[in-house]
Amino acid sequence: MNKSFIPMLTVALVVVVLSFPLMVFLNAQSAQRLLDRGAELPCGSALSCAFNLRSPVIPAPNQLLEDFPKAFFPLTDPNSIPFHGFFTALATVLGLLLAGVVGLGLAVLLTVSRAFERAVLPWLVASQTVPVIAIAPMLAVVLGSNGVQGLLPKVLISAYIAFFPIAVGVAKGLKSPDLLQVDLMRTYNASSVQMFAKLRFPASVPFLFTAFKIAMTAALIGAIVSESSTITDAGLGRLLSENSRASDSRSLWLVMFGSAALGIALVALVGVVERLVTPWRRVR
Amino acid sequence: MATRALKPSFLETNLIVLAVVCVLGSAFFSLKLIADRFALTEAWQSSDLIWLYAWLLLGLLGVALASSAVVRFLARPKAKDNADWLQRQLVALLPAGLLAVVVLIAVEGLVRGYAVPLAQIPPPSLVVQRLWEARDVLWRDTSTTLLETIVGFVAGGSLGVLMAIATQRYPFLERGLMPYATLFSSVPIVALAPVVIRAMGVDWQSKAVIVAITVFFPMLLNTARGLTEVNPLQVDLMRSYAADSRRTFQSLRLPNAMPFIFTGLKTGAVLGLISAIVAEFFGANGSGLGFRIVVEIGTVSLDAVWAAIVVASFLGITVYNLLALLERRVTGWHSSFRAED
Numbered sequence: 001m002n003k004s005f006i007p008m009l010t011v012a013l014v015v016v017v018l019s020f021p022l023m024v025f026l027n028a029q030s031a032q033r034l035l036d037r038g039a040e041l042p043c044g045s046a047l048s049c050a051f052n053l054r055s056p057v058i059p060a061p062n063q064l065l066e067d068f069p070k071a072f073f074p075l076t077d078p079n080s081i082p083f084h085g086f087f088t089a090l091a092t093v094l095g096l097l098l099a100g101v102v103g104l105g106l107a108v109l110l111t112v113s114r115a116f117e118r119a120v121l122p123w124l125v126a127s128q129t130v131p132v133i134a135i136a137p138m139l140a141v142v143l144g145s146n147g148v149q150g151l152l153p154k155v156l157i158s159a160y161i162a163f164f165p166i167a168v169g170v171a172k173g174l175k176s177p178d179l180l181q182v183d184l185m186r187t188y189n190a191s192s193v194q195m196f197a198k199l200r201f202p203a204s205v206p207f208l209f210t211a212f213k214i215a216m217t218a219a220l221i222g223a224i225v226s227e228s229s230t231i232t233d234a235g236l237g238r239l240l241s242e243n244s245r246a247s248d249s250r251s252l253w254l255v256m257f258g259s260a261a262l263g264i265a266l267v268a269l270v271g272v273v274e275r276l277v278t279p280w281r282r283v284r
Numbered sequence: 285m286a287t288r289a290l291k292p293s294f295l296e297t298n299l300i301v302l303a304v305v306c307v308l309g310s311a312f313f314s315l316k317l318i319a320d321r322f323a324l325t326e327a328w329q330s331s332d333l334i335w336l337y338a339w340l341l342l343g344l345l346g347v348a349l350a351s352s353a354v355v356r357f358l359a360r361p362k363a364k365d366n367a368d369w370l371q372r373q374l375v376a377l378l379p380a381g382l383l384a385v386v387v388l389i390a391v392e393g394l395v396r397g398y399a400v401p402l403a404q405i406p407p408p409s410l411v412v413q414r415l416w417e418a419r420d421v422l423w424r425d426t427s428t429t430l431l432e433t434i435v436g437f438v439a440g441g442s443l444g445v446l447m448a449i450a451t452q453r454y455p456f457l458e459r460g461l462m463p464y465a466t467l468f469s470s471v472p473i474v475a476l477a478p479v480v481i482r483a484m485g486v487d488w489q490s491k492a493v494i495v496a497i498t499v500f501f502p503m504l505l506n507t508a509r510g511l512t513e514v515n516p517l518q519v520d521l522m523r524s525y526a527a528d529s530r531r532t533f534q535s536l537r538l539p540n541a542m543p544f545i546f547t548g549l550k551t552g553a554v555l556g557l558i559s560a561i562v563a564e565f566f567g568a569n570g571s572g573l574g575f576r577i578v579v580e581i582g583t584v585s586l587d588a589v590w591a592a593i594v595v596a597s598f599l600g601i602t603v604y605n606l607l608a609l610l611e612r613r614v615t616g617w618h619s620s621f622r623a624e625d
Contacts, residue, residue, distance in 0.1 A: 004459035004462075007458075007461075010456075011457075011460035026483070057482070114351075114352075114355040115355050118351040118355055119348075119351045120380070121380075123380060123383075128554070129603075130596070130600045131562075133561065134577055134596050145404070146404070217470050221473065221562070224475065225565065228474075229578075240474065240566075241478075255475065256475045260471040260475060264470050267469075
């Protein structure tokens, strides 16, 4: 980590330095258009306006820094990004847990019955190449019209999106023990319950967490999309669609950074749980 | 010996025939029932519903029979010829196909039988009808979404590969860039979309940029892994041949990376399509599958929404399988394919 700190900082600096002229150029253009139309701007030239536009094409760093404390603090303020992020995170995590339970159940069925696997698994695999998220906005509206409102529809949609990668991943994990291990269990006269408890479940844990990491991002996208397509009290998706409609790019950028941080934090959370649950895998 | 293994046993043949008869019978009588009670707005009488359930149960029984027969069939030893391979592939897909038939008929029958409002679940037949009626619009939407996806995919993908080659050359870049690539995989694309659309406008270019960004990172990660995870023995061999780094790259690192690159391509294509559709939720210039979905939800014509979803799914499956086919062609020598056959 320490070894890569300076290179990471360098890359970040290079990106900022490279995007700076682009920002100035695009904003100056838009400012020039405003000036040509005779709009009253508090700044003199297009170039100086590039840093203080009300609705810039790309916000200037000074604007983002200026807005940051207002948008993020205090944490409990109902208009702050962390406050909305908390509700999105809640829906995502609950959805992931629900998807985990259902996905685990289905994966067990898939492992127990080869016939069931034959009929169902091809569709599960195909679901991995299909944009499942396309259903989310419709699901949000249909659930809403049936009186399912508030947190629940978000949880359901997150769960629905997260379900597919989890089911596929866990099914793969439950099948991961090789024939020799299964045979050994059989020579011990292990019942099928013991086979699951002592061999298949432990073997599936690494697969489970890999699937959870993928599913967490998917569930977060599901939660945000469902928030932006229905009327909800709070959530990052609501902030995104509101600011998008009002073309408030300064807030949009901050919400984007907030969502990115939330996604990274949630996946890191799965990593932490993984390390707590599987201490034997820590040494590598 | 091999020819004997090809033929299904007496029991298996009969089971499969019985299963197909069950499913076809269920399909025929359910569809007849649906056709007789054609009205969409009025619920059926309970006697009709009981018949529907009976036929659907028969269909499910057929799927179960077919599945177990197929499992038995596939458990027999393989013959090493193409006819056997093809037969296996077809038989293996039989249960899933039959299940789809039964589920579609079940949805059709239940939606009509209980007179579920069109604004909740449209019956599949109506979706198919809408697919046909709106084919011009859907075609335009598809080409827009495809354009965005392909342009973004090519740009982001090639940039990812180039960047991976650079990181392999310069360890400083690798340590500086790779942590970001890993982090980015957990960033929700939805948050990116409104920002890019605000900056670049609602035309297709903004979506292509979003697709490029989402494709770039998996390509970078996978290619870099393929270039660096080379067998040290092989690197030593190249060195003893006095091969320079360019030659090592051409003859060892790049071939080694091919399977990884294809994994990246497949993941990237699916992710790219998803992000194009999600980005269109937030702004599009009159066409695009994601745009169509949002617009039709606005007018509560859910059959059109489902039609767009069907097209999007078809697109995803096609793109993925085309890449998988290409992968077989290009990296057919790789052990992951040889082991399978």
